[in-house]
Structures are given as structure tokens and as C-alpha cells.
Amino acid sequence: MLYRKMPKNGDKLSILGFGAMRLPVKQDGSIDEEKATQMIRHAIDNGVNYVDTAWPYHMGESEPFLGRALAEGYREKVKLATKQPQWMVKSPKxxxxxxxxxxxxxNTDHIDYYLIHSLVGSSWENIRDLGVTDFLDRAKADSRIINAGFSYHGNAEDFKDIVDGYDWDFCQIQYNFLDENIQAGRKGLEYAASRDLGVVIMEPLRGGNLASPVPAEVMDIWNKADVKRGPVEWALRWVWSHPAVTVVLSGMNEHYQVEENLKFAEEGLADSLNPKELELIKMVADKYRELMKINCTGCRYCMPCPQRVDIPACFEMYNNLYMFDGKDRLMVMYAAKLGGILRGAEKNLASQCVQCDQCLNACPQHLPIPQLLEKVVEEFEGPDMEKRIEFAKQLFASDSF
Structure with a gap:
């Protein structure tokens, strides 16, 4: 495992951090605690010393799960990060x-790295006016938190204002080779580093979209590399190649992902990609932009939907329709996954959207979700939707798909 220092406090943090937003789950949607605990402890035993969670992750169950998973001495081996749900704060108390x-x-007496969660310009103004800087000063003074930071999903201009608005220790931004100039972007990364902030990276694989399945057109480009690497390693190495990056979070939910990422983290040195490799990655990014129709990372901040629409799943299906072969199969999978067959009795179809717009303020990517759901309906639904659901029900009941 390689380590990098937090600029202001000198903490040596593993370049690979464990993100607890996408833990393995059981069929009922609850965290698979046995599996998740084994994965987290294995990562820690092999050098990972930064674990990140937040109030809303896994519908509020990520934090209490980690309280249990980090028992038996594991809490003392890591720097623990969690986040204030600033959108729920109505008063200083x-x-x-x-x-x-x-x-x-x-189950701890302090948070090592405490973030104000999911800031944009307007939410920063609101929480600042409620006295968040005084709160952070008090909480640091009495050691309830050790380091203060924020996670960010706004534009580059507002990012600078927030960086300059308090004596932060670190920040967390979305950054990957597709989002180099989106949100805070490269300019924000470099500006934060110029102010001696540590920078934690989220969404290095864009919600797993850069991992698998990989479109054939993209694999053709990866296969041109002199040094053969898988798509996940390329994506992580690209982020780690930036000297200003301190930690890269990975939302691992399978044992093999932990093993792979631990291996990749042994070689994630700054400036370790040559110009030819960087150009190859740029070609891959351009191809993804050409293929991808909806800029969704699958973060699920838009959920739950009051009408039970599974917004990220709808968008994943829509993107897959344009990125991969097999439209007939995708049509059946849409009916099965969102038509109440594979997930219980409730349907989660795009057509259930009533345009209440609750999701709009929650989306870090600022997507026009209701309008995009209409496109999903156009592609996947129609007068024969119920027949397709019945067909999928029979197909999956026969276990022949």
C-alpha cells in the first residue's frame, strides 16, 4: 500500500480509501453485514486506513454498521470520515x-475527518449563515472532530468561495477521467492543493460505469496500450497520477474488488502515466462521451422517489441501450428489474414519475431527471409494457434467461 500525507496535519493516509456507500446487500436491500465486515477488515489488514461514510448511506444504516464492523480494535487502525447532512440542519443546535x-x-468518541456533506454555492451560504464555522471550531476544540472538511457537487466558481470561506483541513470532490472539467474539476483540485487542503476523491469509477461492462468500442482503445491494464486499473491510476490527490475512495461491494484495488494501490504513484498513456485515456473519455446519453453516476442521492421510481436503474438501462449490444435482452431486463419481478411486488418504472421535482435539488449532477425519465419511457415502455412484464415473469420463473 502506498501512502500520501495530509498537508496540514501530516497524517499518512492510504491512497485507497474504503467508501461505505455501496456495500454488499442482501436481496431485501439490507447490508450483508458478514460479507461487508470481512471485506472492510481485510482491506484494513492490508493497509487501508481511511474509511468514509455518511448519514444517508444505505438509508441511514451505513454508520451503525461501521460502528459494529470497526469493533475488536479496527477503529483504532483507521481514520474515520463521516458527514453532516447539512440539508437537514434547520438551526445551530x-x-x-x-x-x-x-x-x-x-461507536466512537471522535470523528477523524468530518465533512459538511454535498455542498453547492447556495447550500454553503445557508449552512454558513446558520453558524457552521463556529460549530466546527467548537467541535475541533473539544476533540469531537479532529479535521474539518466538505464534500462538493457544485460549479468551479463556487468551489473557490467555499475553500476560501473557512480554514478547512481537506475537501472531497468527484473526479475521474470523464469528469476532469465537471464540478470542481482539475482547476478545483489544483486550487484546493494550493491552499494546502488534502483532497479526497469520490466517484473515481463514476459509480462503476467505467468498470464493467465496457463497450466494445472502448475496449478496442484500451487494447491498444503497450502495457495491458484493465479498465478499473486505468481509471484509478489516472486519478492517482495527480500529485494533488491524497486519497481515492472506492465503493467496493465484492471481495475480488478489494483484492484488485489493493493490488492496484501498490503502484498508484503520482505522475506515473506517460504521455502516450494519458493520450490513450483521453481517447477513451471521448468515446464514452460519444456513447453515453445520461450523465448519471448512480449515487442514488435522488432516492427514494415518492412514486417509487428507481431513477438510477432507469438511467443505467437507458445508457446501456446505447452503449452495448442486445436491445431485446435489455427490454426484458427492464421489465424484470423495474416491473416488480426481481425486486418484489412493487414496480419502479420510469412512467410512474409525476414530475414532483423532488429529485432535482438532490442530484449532484444537476440532471433534468423528470425530462430524462420521459426518454426512458419512450424507449422501454409503451402499450405492450404489461405483456412484456408477464413475459419476463414467466421467463424468470422458468430460470431459463
């Missing part, structure tokens, strides 16, 4: 209330 509950859920 709420900040202390949420932190108190998070300390209890995580």
Missing part, C-alpha cells in the same frame, strides 16, 4: 445533535 447521534452510531 441541530449541528451538535447530528454529530452526537453520529458518534453514537459509529
Amino acid at each position: 441541530d449541528m451538535d445533535m447530528f454529530l452526537k447521534k453520529q458518534l453514537e452510531k459509529l
Whole structure:
């Protein structure tokens, strides 16, 4: 495992961090605690020392799960990060209330890296006016939190204002080879580093979309590389190649992913990609942009939908329709996954959207979700939708698909 230093405090942090937003789950959607605990502890035993969670992850169950998973001495082996749900804060006293509950859920007396969650320009103004900087000063003074930071999903201009708005220790931004100039982007990364902030990276694989399945057109480009690497390694190596990056979070939910990422993290040196390799990655990014129709990372911040639409799953199906072969299969899978066959009795179809617009403020990518769901309906639904659901029901019941 390679380590990099946090600029202001000198902490040596593993370049691979364990993100607890996409833990393995059981069929009922609950965290598979046995599997997830084994994965996290194995990662820690092999050098990972930064674990990240947040109040809303896994419908509020990620924090209490980690409180249990980091028992038996594992809490002392890691720097633990979690986040204030600033959108739920209505008064200054709420900040202390949420932190108190998070300390209890995580079964700890302090948070090593505490972030104000999912800021944009307007939410920063709101939480700042409620006194968040005073709260952070108090919480650091009495050691409830050790380092203060924020995670960000706004534009580059507002990012600078937030960086300059408080004596932060670190920040967390979305960054990958497709999003080099989106949100904070490369300019934000470099600006934060110029102010001596550590930078934690989220979505290095864009919600897994850069991992698998990989479109044939993209694989053709990867296969041109002199040094053969898989898509995940290329994506992670690209982020790690930036000297300003401190930690890269990976939302691992399978044992093999832990093993692979641990191996990749042994070679994630800064400036370790040559110009030819960087050009190859640029070609891959251009091809993805050509193929991808909806800029969704699958973060699920838009969920739950009041009408039970599974928004990320709808968009994943739509993108897959344009990125991969097999339209007939995808039509059946849409009916099976979102028509109440593989997930229980409730349907999660795009056509259930009533345009309440609740999802719009929640989306970090600022997608026009209701309008995009209409496109999903056009492609996947229609007068024969119920017949297709019945067909999928018979098909999966026969276990022949």
C-alpha cells in the first residue's frame, strides 16, 4: 500500500480509501453485514486506513454498521470520515445533535475527518449563515472532530468561495477521467492543493460505469496500450497520477474488488502515466462521451422517489441501450428489474414519475431527471409494457434467461 500525507496535519493516509456507500446487500436491500465486515477488515489488514461514510448511506444504516464492523480494535487502525447532512440542519443546535447521534452510531468518541456533506454555492451560504464555522471550531476544540472538511457537487466558481470561506483541513470532490472539467474539476483540485487542503476523491469509477461492462468500442482503445491494464486499473491510476490527490475512495461491494484495488494501490504513484498513456485515456473519455446519453453516476442521492421510481436503474438501462449490444435482452431486463419481478411486488418504472421535482435539488449532477425519465419511457415502455412484464415473469420463473 502506498501512502500520501495530509498537508496540514501530516497524517499518512492510504491512497485507497474504503467508501461505505455501496456495500454488499442482501436481496431485501439490507447490508450483508458478514460479507461487508470481512471485506472492510481485510482491506484494513492490508493497509487501508481511511474509511468514509455518511448519514444517508444505505438509508441511514451505513454508520451503525461501521460502528459494529470497526469493533475488536479496527477503529483504532483507521481514520474515520463521516458527514453532516447539512440539508437537514434547520438551526445551530441541530449541528451538535447530528454529530452526537453520529458518534453514537459509529461507536466512537471522535470523528477523524468530518465533512459538511454535498455542498453547492447556495447550500454553503445557508449552512454558513446558520453558524457552521463556529460549530466546527467548537467541535475541533473539544476533540469531537479532529479535521474539518466538505464534500462538493457544485460549479468551479463556487468551489473557490467555499475553500476560501473557512480554514478547512481537506475537501472531497468527484473526479475521474470523464469528469476532469465537471464540478470542481482539475482547476478545483489544483486550487484546493494550493491552499494546502488534502483532497479526497469520490466517484473515481463514476459509480462503476467505467468498470464493467465496457463497450466494445472502448475496449478496442484500451487494447491498444503497450502495457495491458484493465479498465478499473486505468481509471484509478489516472486519478492517482495527480500529485494533488491524497486519497481515492472506492465503493467496493465484492471481495475480488478489494483484492484488485489493493493490488492496484501498490503502484498508484503520482505522475506515473506517460504521455502516450494519458493520450490513450483521453481517447477513451471521448468515446464514452460519444456513447453515453445520461450523465448519471448512480449515487442514488435522488432516492427514494415518492412514486417509487428507481431513477438510477432507469438511467443505467437507458445508457446501456446505447452503449452495448442486445436491445431485446435489455427490454426484458427492464421489465424484470423495474416491473416488480426481481425486486418484489412493487414496480419502479420510469412512467410512474409525476414530475414532483423532488429529485432535482438532490442530484449532484444537476440532471433534468423528470425530462430524462420521459426518454426512458419512450424507449422501454409503451402499450405492450404489461405483456412484456408477464413475459419476463414467466421467463424468470422458468430460470431459463
